[in-house]
Amino acid sequence: MNRFVCDVCGWVYDEAEGYEDGGIAPGTLWADVPEDFECPLCGVGKDQFSQE
Template sequence: MSEPLAQVQDAQWMCLPCGHVYDPAHGAPEQGIPPGTRFEALGPDYACPVCGVGTDEFEAI
């Protein structure tokens, strides 16, 4: 059973290869992404700041 959409949108997202966690509440200021930016809004150019993989390698946690 999948999680309700609202819970997934507000979830933290973990990079599967390296374990880095993107938290929408904090954003990624070092990459110019302000706090409150949902994972879905990061766009196709977002890359993990640790290992460089794209959003397709992240999973909601």
Template sequence: MQRYECRSCGYVYEPAKGDQLNRIPVGVPFEELPADWKCPVCRADKRLFQAVGVKGKPSGFQENLRYGLGVNAMPPIQKNLLIFLGLALGFLFLMSFYFVE
């Protein structure tokens, strides 16, 4: 389901989590929230929220996802794994020079 972010404070309403503070149950889409619903963090109106997409969806413009070596089409969790695995391998490579005689 589509997530929405408050432009005032950055709070993200996720239907998969609901809103416990305002007693909104899990699974309620943003469009079905009451008209008087407010951001639980900064109390901003519902109209100050903007759609940020589905969680785990590749970021960026749709037309740019096909460029590169396939990394652009990866979801953020896979990109993070690739980046930190590369950093760990680089660190281990540099540390291996301590064992060279």
């Protein structure tokens, strides 16, 4: 499982943990996160995240 960090604010999406507050179950791969996902801290899109 990989981790992806927001290039703007540093928030981390961990595939193993998911983002349950946003309706994304643990184990959800980044590729399977909806394309309209926005960073919960700063609001940027998936294109502003880099693999850690």
